Amino acid sequence: SAVISQKPSRDICQRGTSLTIQCQVDSQVTMMFWYRQQPGQSLTLIATANQGSEATYESGFVIDKFPISRPNLTFSTLTVSNMSPEDSSIYLCSVEGTGPAEQFFGPGTRLTVL
């Protein structure tokens, strides 16, 4: 299994500001994923990030709001831009595993926007 770390683990931010979340993996992986987990709701895929190409965003998520970088095979960042209280959530990164439809998840970043 992959070991994934995320920074920061939590943050409280002011409306209108931006926060960049880092995701570091202990092994090289092709695909990395970013999810949002709102209270009481299921995980929602924001985008898929492959090294060397632009991220692929899911319906309802746009690059201007959630820019993603993937500079190498072990690292990715997700920026939450121009934040509003509705962006308060847990953001998780994950990587593909070797089993069928398997993913390993990071510990998440708990974001609160005031």
Next chain:
Amino acid sequence: KNQVEQSPQSLIILEGKNCTLQCNYTVSPFSNLRWYKQDTGRGPVSLTIMTFSENTKSNGRYTATLDADTKQSSLHITASQLSDSASYICVVSRAFNDYKLSFGAGTTVTVRA
């Protein structure tokens, strides 16, 4: 409408007791179903995986069942421990390499001494 529905939303049980969590899905086609455990402040960790041809799978005190005909799965926790307190998430995929997974909202289990 979410294609993976879990019940109950939450439950409280006494240490040592058993409990069963339910997952109903409408995802089609169906490839496999996983149950994940998510401790507070951590990411989800896979407990079991079942394909359409499997009816039951165990991982220690956790036993998952699958009825692909009725599109229902359950996760049974035997002799619960305080460390079982977590959210349990049912996740369904359409294909072996499908990375667009369908997640349930989870069942929050609280085990009390």
